[in-house]
Amino acid sequence: MIGKEKILLLGGSYQQVPAIVKAKELGYITVLCDYLPDNPGRKVADKWYPVSTTDIDAVYDVAVRENVSGILPYASDPAALTAAIVSTRLSLPTNPVEAVEILGTKHKFRHFLQKNGFAYPDNYSFLNHTAIDTVKKNIINFKLPILIKPTDSSGSKGISLINNFEGINEAIEHASMFSRNGILIAEEYVCKGFPYVIGGDIFIEEGNISLFGHMSCLRDKDGSGLIPVGKLYPDGLNSIQLYNLRKELERLICLLGIKNGEFNLEVIIDSDDRPHFLELGPRAGGNMIPVQLSDIYDIDLIKANVLAAMGKKINLRPTIPASCFMTYVLHCNKTGRFAGVSFHDDIMPFVYRKSVYKNRGDIVEAFDGAGKAVGIVFLKFPTRDVMRNFSEDIDKYIKVEIG
Secondary structure (H helix, E strand, C coil): CCCCCEEEEECCCCCCHHHHHHHHHCCCEEEEECCCCCCHHHHCCCEEECCCCCCHHHHHHHHHHHCCCEEECCCCHHHHHHHHHHHHHCCCCCCCHHHHHHHHCHHHHHHHHHHCCCCCCCEEEEECCCCHHHHHHHHCCCCCCEEEEECCCCCCCCCEEECCHHHHHHHHHHHHCCCCCCEEEEEECCCCCCCCCEEEEEEEECCEEEEEEEEEEEECCCCCCCCEEEEEECCCCCHHHHHHHHHHHHHHHHHHCCCCEEEEEEEEECCCCCEEEEEEECCCCCCCHHHHHHHHHCCCHHHHHHHHHCCCCCCCCCCCCCCEEEEEEECCCCCEEEEEEEECCCCHHHEEEEEECCCCCCEECCCCCHHHCCEEEEEEECCHHHHHHHHCCHHHHEEEEEC
16 A cells, blocks of 8 residues: 555546546545536545636645645646646656647647647647638638637537638637637648547656557547547557557657656548647546556556656556457437437447446536537447447447437
């Protein structure tokens, strides 16, 4: 049992509760910052402060008051920079603040990729009150379609894909709703050479990738087509694509001076087998990606996150997977009251875990980002072909019922 040190966790949503539970299992005293009084983490942590995870000074005050030995922004982009800044001030384990800020801010990340010779889409960043004519002038030569995004949001919130300039006003308004810094970005949509966006997480120990957890992303069919609704392993990348992706990841990590922790990956492989980094989030992935990867590789990634935050040695040893794994994000494309989840008999033999966040009668909101998920279903298949057959029409086999 590890001694009674304190760990400060930033965020207590359903997806973040496993980190609180794991820290307690390891013997740490858990202190939570989360300004939402109804988030479940506050009932699990040993101590709760109603403090926003993006309020750097308030989080610093809590860290000092509680004399914590580490800070973990588990599965939270907005909290990652706070954790890095406060940890640096207090000489606690962390990655460089500049690296975390670059990875967590889309326009800075795009500039970094361009400056260092990585593949990147043409892009233009601007303030959300910039005149529309000015925006159009700066993107008029971009190839359609174009993505409009907030630069500091996560979970696919605020993203729009426009096929002509008539929809730009609405796209900017939508992105602005999810922007804290008021800076938006327009960028060309990268055409995929490989049919899926590659997602998942990597884990870094002492500057080296100890887990290369790459998977294919499922996207919503009834919504925008931009929101992840699951992950598939194996992803089907060939040896050249894998080599190029890993090589560029290692170069990126080296340039940024990243030493330890889990990072959320989202990348497109183009027709020349080059990786285009959409994101390398400075935190563990949402939608329970660490749980899925722990199942796949027979490791404990949540434990690894806690230990990394506390500056402890980890020594991950992933095994070679023998099965095919998939997650599906439970969601609904219209608002209503939760009435349950129905599973087709054909899919049930492959379901090995369910995590449902809602109770019967709770409000379910229309799915426009990861924060509106109802839960996660974990599935295991004997072969890739069987998995692909189900994944292509997964919404026919698993349905969220609303009343």
